[in-house]
Amino acid sequence: MEVNQLNETMGAEVTGIDLTQTLDDETKSAINKTFVDNLVACFRGQNFDSPDAFLKGAGYLGTPVAPILTNYLLPGQKEVEALTSDAHDKRVGGIVPQRRGLTWHTDHSNIAEPPKATMLYGIDIPSKGGDTQFINMYAAYDALSEDMKDFINGRRVLHVYQASRAPRKMGVRTKEQEDSSPGVWQPLVRLNPDTGRKALYLNDMRMEEVEGLSEKETTDLLKELLDHCIQPRFQYSHKWQKGDVLVWDNRSTLHQGSAGIDPSERRYLHRVMLQGEAPVLAN
Structure with a gap:
């Protein structure tokens, strides 16, 4: 396992890990520490052959939970959703809004125990556009x-x-x-x-x-x-590669999607969220 920083603000690239394989306790501890320490972790070159395989891989970083809305769930799935740039995608089975996620947010903050993390798996990646942007909310607080x-x-x-x-x-x-x-x-x-x-x-x-x-x-x-x-000094913008699995800490980041995808190309990802806890008030 090799870890490299993605930029000075946050983020780590992890190579040499195959999330489809059985990981020992030491490796699981190492990838979780990488996630916690860097807020965003990207596992390159993953190749899940099914949504269930992605769900199993997500389990190394936490307990998958069902989303609030069921509109985007894959057929037969309770936790794995699809994110797509297509207005209609037969793999999802319905209409999917193209502009989903194009504002700064953290996932499901309107429930008592918001997910601690979100994981995305990049299946179809456009040649440009569709980046996922992040803000380090530790750094933003510290700079106040x-x-x-x-x-x-x-x-x-x-x-x-x-x-x-x-x-x-x-x-x-x-x-x-x-x-x-x-x-x-x-x-x-x-x-x-x-x-x-x-x-x-x-x-x-x-x-x-x-x-x-x-x-x-x-x-x-x-x-x-x-x-x-939203100052640039607090941000990291992730340029996707096919096979990326990206996991981020919803407790200490904001994120948003970006537009600019060529209509002739498509962006298609799977998403899983991980169980969190009731937020703790800081005094």
């Missing part, structure tokens, strides 16, 4: 002024399925899905249990209200924090 840290430490934010100020619309839910996730108060600054470090915990799609602030104060504060986070 002490006055701002004092102001936001210990505060909570109400995360809902779709915030009133969300920059894009989310997928349509059933009544049962709406009732199962009415919203939850989450820390504005979150303590990562694996590292003990503080990270900003933001999601422009979900954040409705900051505890103790008016609507205008909430809007102004969240805009200031998001504008701070």
